[in-house]
Amino acid sequence: MTATALQPIIVIGAGTMGRGIAQVFAQSGYDVNLNDAIPKALDEGVAFIHKMLERAMQKGTLKAEDALAIKNRLHPVRSINKTPKCPLIIEAATEILEIKSDISEIKKGQIDLKDGVNRLEGRMYKVEDDVSDIRGDVAEIKTTVNAMSDALITTSKEVKQLKAQK
């Protein structure tokens, strides 16, 4: 099978790995669908690739018309069930076993695409909830640390005063 027979491709996950993989494939002439479950992460992934291309243009290592062609080969997709059938699927999603096994089942055609996407979205909401819980815990810890630090300052002032009175 030739490389071009593997087009278009889809990269699932637009984080550190996914955006780099998508850029390399687009630069190599592939039509790339880049997907992320979080719209902001997808926008940031695409913006990052554009920034890398601008940088290469400024350095003189990439022509403007080539950069434009690469940008045109990169298609951000909000949902994997909105992509054309892709013979090559690259998974670069967060290291969570359940997410990876869902994507693997979808790739192998073991579960219906729509059911798989719904299941994945459910897991993403759960991850977002967990992240928001952790943020809440961190905020609480910060408040406690601040209060302890205030108490320490007050105590050390009192100790100084007592020492001065001696």
Ligand SMILES: NC(=O)c1ccc[n+]([C@@H]2O[C@H](COP(=O)([O-])OP(=O)(O)OC[C@H]3O[C@@H](n4cnc5c(N)ncnc54)[C@H](O)[C@@H]3O)[C@@H](O)[C@H]2O)c1
């Ligand atoms: N960063 C590295 O150096 C590195 C090296 C080797 C392997 N890896 C592996 O590559 C994978 C990705 O790592 P990363 O560093 O890019 O992580 P990352 O956190 O930067 O990006 C992961 C992205 O996946 C998205 N995502 C999560 N679930 C999804 C889903 N169901 N559908 C679509 N998108 C989803 C997240 O929103 C996030 O933007 C991990 O499995 C990691 O272990 C990373």
